[in-house]
Amino acid sequence: MTRIKLETLFTSNIPVDCHLLKGRLETEGIDCFLFDENIVWVHPFRAVAVGGVKLKVPSHQLEPAAALLEHLKKGCLPDEMGEYKISEILQSEYHRQQEILSIKSAIRNNPALLDKPAEIKTTLLNPAEVAEIVEEEKEFQVLANKKLHFTWDDFFYELFDFDRDVFKYLRTRPVEYYLDKELVDRYNSRAADEHALICPNCKSDNTKYGFAIDYKWDVLYLVLSLLFSTPFPLIRKKSHCFDCGHNFNA
Template sequence: MPKLQLVTLISSNIPVDCHILKGRLETEGIDCFVFDENIVWVHPFRAVAVGGVKLKVPSHQFESATAILAHLKKGCLSDKKVEYKISEILNPEYERQQEVLRIKSVIRNNPVLLDKPAEIESWLLNAAEVAEIVEAEKEFQLLASKKLHFNWNDFFYELFDFDRDVFKYLRIRPVEYYLDKELVDRYNSHHDNESEVICPNCKSDNTKYGFAIDYKWDVLYLVLSLLVTTPFPLIRKKWHCFNCGHNFK
């Protein structure tokens, strides 16, 4: 039986990068193995010394894995018949989710609409889908109005009953409530920002200014770190697109 030979496909100082690509390749039937992950998690500053986290594949699958990686870099998915643009697949669903968040935002800013669903207009969703959102928002409003009730009788009961969980009184709303609230709040804060910057690569407005992922580490950073004998503060701020990963000025 021939010995299995592994070839490094990519290496990264961020272990999550390898795991994301590993999941994608495994859906295509590629066997993947992650090396040197633990040392990077435990000692991040030794990542460069060990060559980063490595994603390896069997040598006989290396060509197929490289082809899949090339498609991903172009923003494409492919099967045995045709190639698909990721943006063409995801953008319609993204627009749909944005419309759902918009309707939820409108209702929360004007709760009277819960009793007047016919006044809620949508260019993308049909009446049945809007009605479903209205019903979900009614449940949200009920949860939002709930208040903590914990009297002295409850206190003494919990004090002497060690098998019960006093924290259940504090969990008056499920975690889904807070997730939904945060999504709508983030939608509102994003659209309140008048200085939106469009990504020149994919035309998405899901961008943010900061330490762009691909430009954190460069020669100047390494030189300054060696001079001060400690990791130098991050430099090279740029705009980063969270839709396609492109960094730009």
């Protein structure tokens, strides 16, 4: 029986880091093994003492695994077609998902589009993907119109059945229905915000107007707090960017 020698490819005091890398390597057909994970989870303060969680691969797979790790450190993903920036892939997928939500929102606002898929305009999705969304929305409409149905036969059956589960009659729709509904509702809520603020520092629209984090305490607040002998309630508001942490005036 041939023994396989394992080589340490990556170590981290955070087990999740190793699991993320392990998942990526395994998609490339590389065998991965984690060592000392349990002791780090149970005693995180001993992580440094044991050298952290160790991700090991067979010695004959070390070279391709190390090459992939270097690509990931540079923020890239390689395949047979070349090398791609992870940030660009994520941005592209983000826009694609936004397009899907936009189509779903349009269909729910105008269900007649289910019978006229040719009128659905998109530049990011192909006809097959649009047809798949239409089929999903048809199923969504069926679930949306589903009503609670509980007959007298069901009542007597549940009354005399000791293993009864009356809650199954109340669960008229699956969990996936509510998750999909919430996603589209949130998309509509965000799209309806006509006063979205753009951060002047990082140009992000992930902003909100409220009590600014970095401007809570100044001379005015100290004076008012001393006069009232208690920390004065916050009254000064600014726009806050949740991506870069910058506070700015609207």
